[in-house]
Amino acid sequence: MIxxxxxxxxxxxxxxxxxxxxxxxxxxxxxxxxCISYNLYSDVENEDLFVMVEYWQDEKALNExxxxxxxxxxxxxxxxxxxxxxxxxxxxxxxxx
Amino acid sequence: MIxxxxxxxxxxxxxxxxxxxxxxxxxxxxxxxxCISYNLYSDVENEDLFVMVEYWQDEKALNExxxxxxxxxxxxxxxxxxxxxxxxxxxxxxxxx
Numbered sequence: 001m002i003x004x005x006x007x008x009x010x011x012x013x014x015x016x017x018x019x020x021x022x023x024x025x026x027x028x029x030x031x032x033x034x035c036i037s038y039n040l041y042s043d044v045e046n047e048d049l050f051v052m053v054e055y056w057q058d059e060k061a062l063n064e065x066x067x068x069x070x071x072x073x074x075x076x077x078x079x080x081x082x083x084x085x086x087x088x089x090x091x092x093x094x095x096x097x
Numbered sequence: 098m099i100x101x102x103x104x105x106x107x108x109x110x111x112x113x114x115x116x117x118x119x120x121x122x123x124x125x126x127x128x129x130x131x132c133i134s135y136n137l138y139s140d141v142e143n144e145d146l147f148v149m150v151e152y153w154q155d156e157k158a159l160n161e162x163x164x165x166x167x168x169x170x171x172x173x174x175x176x177x178x179x180x181x182x183x184x185x186x187x188x189x190x191x192x193x194x
Binding site: 026040053091 | 100116119123137138139140141142147148150190
């Protein structure tokens with residue numbers, strides 16, 4: 001199982017735009033074969049900071065996710081909303097028990 | 098390094114109460130020796146769901162955290178706000194590089 005924590009920082013006042021842009025990504029990612037869960041959270045102390053918490057069955061599922069149209073579209077649409085590059089931490093949690 | 102994802106579900110309408118109760122916990126946890134980061138996030142699709150994302154230097158630091166007064170106080174204060182037990186995932190990410 002793979003855990004991904006994607007930390008997202010948006011420009012001042014752009015949080016609603018991020019929420020709109022993320023809806024399609026979240027909906028379509030959740031129905032991908034190897035997706036266990038895919039949730040977006042907002043930092044309670046700073047409305048411009050978010051984390052996407054994603055659990056994937058394995059590395060293959062995650063790599064396929066990166067190749068999907070909805071993921072690539074997200075990358076394009078979010079580019080002018082981001083304050084800096086998305087900080088993606090990826091952890092291999094071993095076999096899915 | 099230890100990563101903790103503590104998923105918190107509160108009763109309907111109790112999210113502000115959780116935010117208040119968490120302030121002291123967050124402030125005091127961040128100044129503990131082995132605490133790398135300690136942040137509370139709110140689920141953008143459900144205001145009653147939260148995740149505390151915590152990075153600890155090692156298991157010893159986390160165990161000491163569980164014994165602190167501010168952690169134990171949090172457990173007492175949050176008990177009647179919780180919709181169900183906190184779901185705590187703990188991952189050993191190996192040596193802090």
